[in-house]
Amino acid sequence: MNSILMMRSLILTALCVLSSAHAQLVVRGDLVHTMVDGQEPIRKGVVVCGADGTIVAVGKQGSVDIPAGAEVVEAKVVTPGIIDARSTVGLSGLLNLPRHDQEQSDHSGPVQPELRAFDAYNGRDPLVEWLRGLGVTTVHTGHAPGVLVAGQTMVVKTDVESIVSEEDMLRPMAMVAVTLGKSDGGGQVAGAPGTRAKSVAVLRSELVKARERIRKLENAKEGKEPAADLKLDTLAAVLRKESPLMIEAHRHQDITGALRLQKEFAFELVLVGASEAYLLLDEIKAAGCPVLVHPTMARPFGDRRNMTFGLAAKLAEAGIPFAFQSGYEPYVPKTRVVLFEAGAAAAHGLSPRNALAACTIRAAEILGLDGMIGSLEPGKHADLAMFSGDPLETVTRCSGVVIDGKVRSSESR
Amino acid sequence: MNRLFLHGLTLLVTAATADCADLRAFVGAKLLPIASPTIEDGVLLIRDGRIEGIGAREDLEVPAAAEVIDVSGKVIMPGLICTHSHIGEVSGGDSSGPIQPEVRALDSIDVRHSSFEKARAGGLTLVNIMPGSGHLLSGQTIYLKLRDGNRVEDLAVRCPDGGMAGGIKMANGTNSIRDKGPFPGTRGKAVALVREQFLKAQAYQSKKEKGGEDFERNLALEAMVEVLDGRRVVHHHTHRHDDILTVLRLKDEFGFKVVLHHVSEAWKVADEIAESGVACSLILLDSPGGKPEARDIAWKNGAELERRGVPTAIHTDDPINDSRWFLRSAALAVRAGMSREAALAALTLEGARMLDLGDETGSLEVGKAADFAILSGDPLSIYTRVLETWVEGNQVFDLADPEDQLWAEGGLGAGEARAATGCCFSR
Numbered sequence: 001m002n003s004i005l006m007m008r009s010l011i012l013t014a015l016c017v018l019s020s021a022h023a024q025l026v027v028r029g030d031l032v033h034t035m036v037d038g039q040e041p042i043r044k045g046v047v048v049c050g051a052d053g054t055i056v057a058v059g060k061q062g063s064v065d066i067p068a069g070a071e072v073v074e075a076k077v078v079t080p081g082i083i084d085a086r087s088t089v090g091l092s093g094l095l096n097l098p099r100h101d102q103e104q105s106d107h108s109g110p111v112q113p114e115l116r117a118f119d120a121y122n123g124r125d126p127l128v129e130w131l132r133g134l135g136v137t138t139v140h141t142g143h144a145p146g147v148l149v150a151g152q153t154m155v156v157k158t159d160v161e162s163i164v165s166e167e168d169m170l171r172p173m174a175m176v177a178v179t180l181g182k183s184d185g186g187g188q189v190a191g192a193p194g195t196r197a198k199s200v201a202v203l204r205s206e207l208v209k210a211r212e213r214i215r216k217l218e219n220a221k222e223g224k225e226p227a228a229d230l231k232l233d234t235l236a237a238v239l240r241k242e243s244p245l246m247i248e249a250h251r252h253q254d255i256t257g258a259l260r261l262q263k264e265f266a267f268e269l270v271l272v273g274a275s276e277a278y279l280l281l282d283e284i285k286a287a288g289c290p291v292l293v294h295p296t297m298a299r300p301f302g303d304r305r306n307m308t309f310g311l312a313a314k315l316a317e318a319g320i321p322f323a324f325q326s327g328y329e330p331y332v333p334k335t336r337v338v339l340f341e342a343g344a345a346a347a348h349g350l351s352p353r354n355a356l357a358a359c360t361i362r363a364a365e366i367l368g369l370d371g372m373i374g375s376l377e378p379g380k381h382a383d384l385a386m387f388s389g390d391p392l393e394t395v396t397r398c399s400g401v402v403i404d405g406k407v408r409s410s411e412s413r
Numbered sequence: 414m415n416r417l418f419l420h421g422l423t424l425l426v427t428a429a430t431a432d433c434a435d436l437r438a439f440v441g442a443k444l445l446p447i448a449s450p451t452i453e454d455g456v457l458l459i460r461d462g463r464i465e466g467i468g469a470r471e472d473l474e475v476p477a478a479a480e481v482i483d484v485s486g487k488v489i490m491p492g493l494i495c496t497h498s499h500i501g502e503v504s505g506g507d508s509s510g511p512i513q514p515e516v517r518a519l520d521s522i523d524v525r526h527s528s529f530e531k532a533r534a535g536g537l538t539l540v541n542i543m544p545g546s547g548h549l550l551s552g553q554t555i556y557l558k559l560r561d562g563n564r565v566e567d568l569a570v571r572c573p574d575g576g577m578a579g580g581i582k583m584a585n586g587t588n589s590i591r592d593k594g595p596f597p598g599t600r601g602k603a604v605a606l607v608r609e610q611f612l613k614a615q616a617y618q619s620k621k622e623k624g625g626e627d628f629e630r631n632l633a634l635e636a637m638v639e640v641l642d643g644r645r646v647v648h649h650h651t652h653r654h655d656d657i658l659t660v661l662r663l664k665d666e667f668g669f670k671v672v673l674h675h676v677s678e679a680w681k682v683a684d685e686i687a688e689s690g691v692a693c694s695l696i697l698l699d700s701p702g703g704k705p706e707a708r709d710i711a712w713k714n715g716a717e718l719e720r721r722g723v724p725t726a727i728h729t730d731d732p733i734n735d736s737r738w739f740l741r742s743a744a745l746a747v748r749a750g751m752s753r754e755a756a757l758a759a760l761t762l763e764g765a766r767m768l769d770l771g772d773e774t775g776s777l778e779v780g781k782a783a784d785f786a787i788l789s790g791d792p793l794s795i796y797t798r799v800l801e802t803w804v805e806g807n808q809v810f811d812l813a814d815p816e817d818q819l820w821a822e823g824g825l826g827a828g829e830a831r832a833a834t835g836c837c838f839s840r
Contacts, residue, residue, distance in 0.1 A: 094702035126708075130700050279825065297738055305828025332703035332733060340699055343795040344738070348822060394744035394795050 024056075024070040025049040025405050027384055029078035033391075034058055034376040035361045047078060049382035053404035058376050073407065075399055079356060079391055080375050081137025081383030083363035084338045086153070086246070086272060086292045086325030088144045089128050090121040094334055101125065104144035104328060106151070110192040111206055113176045113238075114230035115151030117142030118169060123161040127335045131326075132158035133409045134337050135385030135398040140174055140367055144328040145183040145248040145272065148192065148199055149206070152176055152234070153246070155367055157383070159403045170369055175246040175270060176238055178203065181254040181303045183273070183328075200257050207265045210235035244268035246292070250275035250303035259287050270366065272325070275307035281318040290321040290366045293358075295336045296344035298327060312358065313349030323363035338363075343392035352392055388412070435806065436460045438475040441485030442787070447762045448776035457489055459783035462806035467777050490757065490792055491776050492538025492559075492784035492802060493739050494764035496694040497648065497674050497728035500528035500736065502830075505544020505552035505582065511589060511596045511603075512610050514640075515632035516552035518544050519565045519577060524557075525831050527820060528731065533559050533810040534821035535729075535736035536786035536799040539570070539775075541768055546584035546650040549597070549607055553636055554648055555579040556768050558784070560804050570770065572644075580672075580768070581640055583607070584650035585659055586706050604659060611667045614641055646670045646769065648694075652677040652706040661689045672767045674728065677710035680717040687721035692767050694726040695759070696733065697745040715759065716750030725755065726764040737799075737821065744793040757792060 032045030046064050050056040057064045066072075093101025103120035106112055121141070122128075131139065142153025155171035156163070166172050180199055193199040213232040220226060238245050245267045247258040255274060262269040269289040271277070277284055277291060284291065293312050300307050308314075315322045324345070326336040338359040346355040364374025373381050382405035389396040401409040437459050444455035446467060456473045458466035466473055475481060501522035506513030522542060532540060538559050544551035556578045557568040569577040585604075590597055597603040614637030620628060621638065639645035647669050649660050657676060664671050673679075673693045679686060686693060695718075701710045718725045727742045729735070734742060743756040751759075765775025774782045787801040799821070802810035811817050819827050 094708060095705050096703050097705070127700060127702065276825070297735065299732055299735065300823055300828060301732070306823065306825050308823035308827070310822055310824075329703075332707065333699035334702040335700045337699050344741075347796050347798065392795060394741050395748045395793055397748055 024051050024067045025382070025402060025407065026066055026070045026072045027075065027078055027386065027402065028061060028072060029075045029386070031076065032058070032078045032376065033080070033356060035080050035357055036375045036377055037361070045078065047376055047382070047384060049402065049405035051405070053382055053406070055376060055378050055380050055382045057378055071407075073386070073400060073402075073410075075386030076389055077387040077391060077396075078376075079135070079385050079387070080360045081373065081381075081385050081401070081403065082135045082339050082359050083323070083367070083374060084131065084136050084139045084141070084326050084359070085323035085363040085366060086327060087131075087139045087141040087335065088328045089131060089139055089326070089335050090123055090125055090141050090156075091117065092127075092144065092328060092334070093122065093125040094127050094130075096331070096334060104150075105147050105189075107147075107189045110148040110189050111202065111231070112147070112151055113149050113234035115143055116173065117152050117154040118156075118163045118172055121154065121156065121163055123156070123158075123163065128158050131335065131337065132401055132403075133398065133411060133413045135339060135387070135391070135401055136337070137383040137385065137401060137403050137408075138170065138369075138373055140171075140325075140363075142174070143177045145177065145179040146328070147189050148179060148202060150177040150179065152243075155369065157403050159406075159408045170372065171367070173237075173243055174367065175244045176234060178245055178247045180247060180249040180257050181251050183248055183250070183303060196254065196257070200261070203261065204264070206231075206235055207239065207261070210239050211265070214239060238267050239265060241268050244270045246270040246272050248272040250294070250307070252276040252279045254303070255280055256283065259283060259289075262287060262289065273304070273327070275304045275311070277320075278308060278311055278314045281314065281320065285318055285320050290323070291315055292325045292366065293322050293345075295325065295327050295338075295341040296348070297336070297341060309344060309348040312345040312355070316350055316354050321362060321366060322358055323366050324359045339391060340394065343394065346392050352390070355392055435462075436465070436476060436479040437482060437806070438479040439482045439484045439489060439787075440470065440475060441483055442487045442489045444777060445488060445490040445757060445792070446777035447491055447758050448778055455489075457777060457785070459803075459806050462783055464777060464779055464781050464783050466779060484787060487800065488788040488790060488792065488797075489777070489785050490788065491761040491774065492786050492804065493536045493760045494539045494726070494768070494775055495532070495537055495729045495731070495736065495739065496541045496672065496726050496764045496767050497696075498532070498540040498542050498731045498736070499545070500532055500540065500731050501526045501542060502528070503542050503544060506548045506550075509595075511548050511606060512550040513548060513552055513633070514550055514581060514610075514636035516544070517555070518542055518552055518579070518582075519555040519569070522555070522557075522565050523830070524562060524565055524568055527827070527830055528736075529559065530810075530817070530820035532731065532736040533802050534799060534812075534817065535739045536788070536802050536810075537736050537739065538784040538786070538802060538804045538809075539765065539768070539770070541580065541648065543580075543582045543648060546582075546588040549583060549585070549589045549603055550610070551582045551584065553579050553645070554582050556770065558782075558804055559802070559809055560807065561809055570768075570773075578768070578770075580646040580648045581636060582648050582650070586650070586652050586656045587704060588650065600656070600659070604663070607663060608666070610637065611641075611663075614638055615667075618642075640669050641667065643670050646672060646767070648672050648674055650674050652710070654678040654681040656706070657682050658685060661685065661691065664689070664691065672726075675710075675730070676714060677707050679714040680711050681709070683717045683721050683723070686718065687723050692724040692726070692763070693718055694728045694764070694767060695746070696728060696730050697742040698734070699745075712745050712749035715746035715756060719751050719755045724763055724766065725759050726767055727756070727759040728764070740792050740797065740799075741795065744795070747793055753793060760792075
């Protein structure tokens with residue numbers, strides 16, 4: 001998988017080199033949070049972006065060569081581009097009008113892993129631009145929670161307005177979105193299971209079928225391969241660990257259900273939401289799965305009723321990898337902003353450093369993209385967010401955004 | 414003027430000696446009185462539920478009889494006031510019609526509901542609880558002090574005549590338009606229905622003044638007359654620029670007192686709002702949209718209104734914004750250019766004024782109710798926590814208390830509608 005990523009990165013790099021007519025960009029910051037583990041923020045730091053859209057050098061001002069003719073941008077505080085580890089933007093649009101800009105869940109059936117995120121993604125929806133203007137450079141977005149198996153997700157930069165080819169995304173198929181229990185976004189799904197137990201039974205049946213499918217594919221004689229099956233082939237990819245199954249589960253019994261499924265079918269599990277994870281820290285840690293924690297300021301209703309603002313701090317303390325997500329919002333705010341959720345968690349026991357990491361490098365790691373994004377290091381994509389002060393403070397403005405070495409927003413917001 | 418004020422205060426303090434049992438001095442905090450400049454190292458003196466003195470530590474002597482509470486390093490500001498909240502599982506009019514002035518929110522509110530505890534945990538001391546925006550007029554709102562109490566009557570703010578204080582909730586735009594009658598299907602029809610109702614109320618008003626044998630009480634029109642008399646403020650939900658101007662037009666025609674609520678496109682018609690002299694109560698959201706008429710909502714509304722001198726408050730619309738994050742809304746307004754002073758006033762004194770309670774609460778001033786919040790730091794910092802909330806001299810929230818902490822932060826049991834008091838629950 002990593003080699004595939006590397007290849008894509010090389011292709012991207014090659015493409016950027018071919019199209020590089022713009023000047024090199026240099027970003028100077030009073031404080032540069034590289035988010036490289038073990039590295040303190042750099043006072044009077046500088047990031048040099050290459051013409052190919054990657055980072056060439058990071059260091060203290062004066063100790064790094066500044067290329068002649070480079071465009072220089074100044075900022076108080078510089079961070080890696082913010083990563084939203086689970087969103088629905090681009091599918092659930094600003095206006096919230098069904099049949100117009102709401103593509104995040106199809107209600108014709110409860111198990112639809114074959115729905116691809118990029119077939120629905122609208123990179124020109126104003127909410128994508130909204131997030132970009134606030135420092136978010138990468139979103140893991142796609143089908144919403146609320147349907148048992150809602151569809152696939154993808155990872156894309158927030159300056160991509162149209163998906164023309166696979167190269168427009170960091171990951172065309174990132175994960176498959178599953179929900180156990182109840183969650184916003186489901187609506188009335190035809191044929192949806194009526195109880196928790198039935199939901200798990202339906203999901204297990206499908207995974208058993210996918211397992212059988214793999215066996216058939218492996219045993220098929222050449223030229224006699226079975227016809228494509230979009231649904232089962234997607235689930236087979238999950239069982240072959242090509243993509244994680246991300247299971248949104250909030251109540252503790254649903255979280256244990258997810259862990260049980262993972263044990264039975266040995267897929268890569270990413271827990272999502274996990275409102276009551278504080279009751280199962282040992283079990284989650286033992287399972288080795290990361291958590292895309294619910295937005296700190298999510299409304300504590302339904303399955304989230306026992307959520308706590310302090311969950312991220314508890315996960316950090318337990319040593320469980322986690323990242324922040326904006327999640328899915330059925331009404332207002334139509335999208336949340338992970339940096340705000342990180343700030344709110346920092347007000348409830350999470351260290352500011354861990355809070356910032358959970359929407360940069362930790363998010364990149366969980367998405368399997370830390371070789372490309374998430375920290376400011378030579379060779380990684382030149383994705384940067386600039387701020388007027390502490391990025392976690394509500395009053396701080398995002399003063400600029402750079403994606404792949406290009407200034408994509410310079411309006412102070 | 415300040416010196417004179419403090420001198421008078423000292424006299425007042427020394428003169429009052431009789432019953433000191435309920436005399437408390439909060440010493441050492443940074444005081445944000447809102448109506449006067451910040452006091453870096455202050456003393457807040459309260460007695461019998463009222464503020465008896467406020468001043469710098471070196472200027473204000475703490476009476477020997479006072480219980481001294483050390484609040485060094487903390488910040489005290491007036492209790493937060495939300496002019497637009499839906500806590501307590503409030504309901505209003507039903508689906509029988511678009512205009513239901515006889516319906517009282519107070520008849521539906523569960524004052525023991527956990528949303529009240531969460532509001533106290535957010536530093537709130539006074540709320541205007543309103544029915545929803547799905548009607549042109551969904552009923553009478555009620556102003557509640559967040560005292561501990563079992564009945565809505567225990568929390569109610571009282572009018573001079575002893576009645577429970579409140580306004581009336583109106584709405585325009587898409588929320589109150591429906592596909593089927595008797596609800597209006599268009600904006601034009603909505604306004605026609607509202608005007609008809611006001612004309613009826615005017616007729617009822619003059620009939621009532623004449624009195625006589627044949628005068629029959631009508632609860633709906635009675636409430637409307639209170640609106641016409643200015644005794645009941647219209648709290649008007651409105652988003653789009655043209656809907657905002659529609660409210661101003663109706664106000665000019667019928668002369669009611671009105672506060673504009675949400676006012677998403679205030680920045681587009683800020684001059685017209687300023688000219689009309691009405692007050693605005695804003696909502697601030699982390700992103701725009703959610704419906705077409707909120708497409709252009711902007712954090713800069715606060716700054717634009719402040720620049721034009723429009724009285725401006727901020728509200729939670731709880732559960733749209735959880736009361737526990739109320740301070741954050743002011744920080745978003747400041748992010749987009751509103752002054753710190755105006756933003757903090759928008760959480761407190763401006764809201765009190767919009768509920769006609771500006772003389773009673775909303776600032777730390779001698780004689781006002783001892784309604785305040787003790788914070789760990791700057792109210793506009795995300796890292797700041799509400800440590801305690803006091804209403805009329807009584808502590809109603811204490812973060813150090815494990816049960817209060819549960820309401821403040823969440824956790825197992827926080828999802829219950831009421832505090833669990835049975836034998837089988839342990840937290």
